[in-house]
Amino acid sequence: MNIFRAKSDLKKQNLQVAQPGAATAAIAEMAVEVIDVVRTYRVGGSDVMALRAINLAVPAGKWIGVKGRSGSGKTTLLNCVGGLDHPNSGTVRCFGRDITRMSDSELTSWRRQQVGFVFQSFALLPTLSAWENIELPIRIAGQKGRRARTKYCMELVGLTKWANHRPYEMSGGQQQRVAIARALANHPRLILADEPTGELDSTTAREILSLFRHIVETEGVTMLMTSHDPIVLEYVDEVVELQDGQRVDNG
Ligand SMILES: Nc1ncnc2c1ncn2[C@@H]1O[C@H](COP(=O)(O)OP(=O)(O)OP(=O)(O)O)[C@@H](O)[C@H]1O
Numbered sequence: 495m496n497i498f499r500a501k502s503d504l505k506k507q508n509l510q511v512a513q514p515g516a517a518t519a520a521i522a523e524m525a526v527e528v529i530d531v532v533r534t535y536r537v538g539g540s541d542v543m544a545l546r547a548i549n550l551a552v553p554a555g556k557w558i559g560v561k562g563r564s565g566s567g568k569t570t571l572l573n574c575v576g577g578l579d580h581p582n583s584g585t586v587r588c589f590g591r592d593i594t595r596m597s598d599s600e601l602t603s604w605r606r607q608q609v610g611f612v613f614q615s616f617a618l619l620p621t622l623s624a625w626e627n628i629e630l631p632i633r634i635a636g637q638k639g640r641r642a643r644t645k646y647c648m649e650l651v652g653l654t655k656w657a658n659h660r661p662y663e664m665s666g667g668q669q670q671r672v673a674i675a676r677a678l679a680n681h682p683r684l685i686l687a688d689e690p691t692g693e694l695d696s697t698t699a700r701e702i703l704s705l706f707r708h709i710v711e712t713e714g715v716t717m718l719m720t721s722h723d724p725i726v727l728e729y730v731d732e733v734v735e736l737q738d739g740q741r742v743d744n745g
């Protein structure tokens with residue numbers, strides 16, 4: 495079964511993802527619902543259509559890969575799902591909540607509690623140790639159990655012995671493990687990863703992808719990941735393909 499059906503197919507099968515008042519059971523099983531999302535950027539007096547009425551439904555607990563050529567809209571889609579970017583029109587629902595209707599402060603607090611981000615360039619704070627980088631989101635959110643959670647996340651990514659090292663003392667693969675542990679620190683329900691293996695050699699990329707697989711299986715998170723790299727396709731549950739801001743897979 496292809497779980498990425500077009501909205502019209504979902505309607506046919508009575509799994510309405512977009513309609514207010516649709517069967518709540520169907521909504522509850524979807525972690526992310528992207529409905530007719532359009533994102534245009536105004537550049538030099540003309541509009542660039544980054545996303546053209548995209549529809550996507552991501553079931554809870556699944557790992558979805560988004561592929562497509564450079565400029566096809568992958569990062570824009572991820573950022574719209576994570577509330578880092580705002581669609582011009584359309585709706586993004588995450589775990590039943592319409593994030594496109596949230597105020598900036600609601601969105602910030604939602605993101606801190608529910609979403610973990612992983613980036614191509616790791617985006618670690620260089621003056622902080624691995625431990626401090628991982629515990630930072632827990633500090634910011636003011637959550638309890640910071641020590642135990644940081645320790646757990648360090649163990650999960652296999653970096654316990656590197657707790658006191660700073661990013662520049664670590665390899666790219668190790669830095670990405672720190673970034674993954676940091677993304678998990680706040681018990682997010684959703685992980686958004688933008689080209690997370692883009693700066694890694696293929697052996698290290700496979701190690702990181704195996705780690706993501708383990709995390710999806712054991713931590714109960716849902717994951718949306720963009721990638722150019724064909725090896726990613728071996729690890730994900732389903733692949734969505736974008737071309738010029740549109741879906742071109744069978745979804
Ligand atoms: N902030 C912005 N301002 C203007 N145009 C933008 C902006 N962000 C993205 N775009 C444009 O939107 C389109 C989609 O960009 P996006 O970054 O989503 O592509 P991508 O698939 O992630 O590409 P890559 O594989 O290179 O990361 C491109 O044409 C890009 O130039």
Ligand SMILES: [Mg+2]
Nearest residue numbers: 568569570720
């Ligand atoms: Mg991108």
